[in-house]
Amino acid sequence: MKKKTLLLCFIHGFKGDDNTFGRFPADLKKLVGHALPQLNIELVVYPRYETRGDLAVRVAEFRDWLRARVMGLEDAAGTQSPTTSPSVRTVFVTHSMGGIVAADTLLSILDDRNNPRNFMFPYIQGILSFDTPYLGLSPAMAAHGADTNLRTASTAISQVSTLTSGFFASRAATESSKALTQAPSEEGKGKEPEAPNFWSQWGRVVAYAGAASALAAGGAVAYFKRDELGQGWGWVSSHLEFVGVLLKKEELKERAERVSRIEGVGFANLYTALGDRGGDKGDRTFCILPQRGRGWFRCINTKAQDEVNAHVGMFHSDTNPRYYDMLDLAKELVGGWATNEWSSYPGPSSRGVGISVSGGTPGRADE
Template structure:
């Protein structure tokens, strides 16, 4: 027996991006659900994370899989609510390449209608993206990653040289120092070896630590560079300017003609005195004079040191000091979508 639910049934669907997982969004979905439940009347909110999927192969195949999953989910939720087709209102939230996936899925449903005047089903009322490279990745992502890797390589080389020099000096000084003639009183068996063993062990540990740090940092910092290049391998059409612009135009058209709210919240690292004179972004931004620009919303992150860190860490307060503001901005966009779908939005 279906359980009748009063008010709107709102399903907020989260889709991760390149190499993402079910944990990509951390507690962000729960935060959005709480804000909307408390601030929007007559709405039953449920946040659902699309199960982790392999981010490789053809993007169109991923669109088909997601479309099938969303169709089945919508039917189940509408039946459970006791309403008919169109009862559930859908908000698509995609991080990174997940924003490309949700945008293309939206267009599949729009084009799949019998005619342009037919109602859209599933009833998608908003398509929100989080740091999605609709116009490609910012070239600075590669530049900063390569520069940072070179800095660490130089630092590791300096540290390694220093340790080798210190160890060489230590060996020379020990060779000219005569061994002690007596063992300290009450030292026991360990006392005979404590001095030489401590120095030798300490030197080995320090040398090993230096080598370990060098190796660790090499892998750790090369990750951001390889991450960015792999990102491009997965979605080759990031180089296709015509296709990128067409996708954006379709999103704007869907908002203007269908009332489907579109926003892209992009990470922004503020300028750093003496290091970076300008703010940094993970994605390429549209020209300020473009009609698309108003849909790109700045999401400040003063904790991240690289664009990749800002991009991957935007859904946790410990890695993003703009986390709470991001939640409020996203909730406001969804609230606008709900009121628009009800026909009760009053322009200020």
């Protein structure tokens, strides 16, 4: 009889790609395989996807892709009833906004009205997140001046958001019209009309001054670079729509609390922190932390100079001196979630896999 399969599914974050995780997937698969020899450990990296537009659309696309992937594994295993007795269970391993995608995917599966028996398919064994801002991005990043891109983007957006829509839009339209239609002077004959300057390119941004201001204040500009902002509001707005979830505090809190309390589904968020606990950087993090919350684990980076670099460099040993400690913790978490009745016996399980949401008291942060 074939072994059951634990699928490690990696999901990158905002503007990430297939290489976000570096060697981490292969390293984690090897360690989990040694810890759980009774299971077949598979890994898959969700191909680069558009981190823009409606988050719900991106979640639906990922869910369809995952379902097809798991069905392929179930067919290969000859599973007769993958919905009620799956031979494949999945652990999401995510970075940054990928954790939001994973959480919403899990909740969409549980809330599926076409599944009145409340069986999960695909069956999600756990969500192992890395620096996912479940409660938002730390505003302190801007105060500390973390990363050049963050500082320049914050400045650009803040400057734009101080202008009134009517004045700025009309001024930009006027300047653009003059530049393109005004007859050239004798001195300027033969020259191309001047292109609209930086501010006129941002003429439409001021209609969204409130959102831009919130974006800057909330630290979400850590995701943008100045040259990208210069592509215009159409580009920025589509990406802002995707990360706009980070500005909705109540929705963030509700999502995090619900996902962390689902019985039978593991949850952890390994978040970066600068320096040592007792050092002057020990409280600087990329994510807002919960006052209390089960499954949040501090991963200290003693090399990174700011929160953004700690965030993007956590999967590489040359930028994260404690990479192997983080890797070992990840292995322990996944191994703990998968050590249960389902994994103890080969072949189809003897009973269904209904899921419920618990209202248990959360533990402390760093638990």
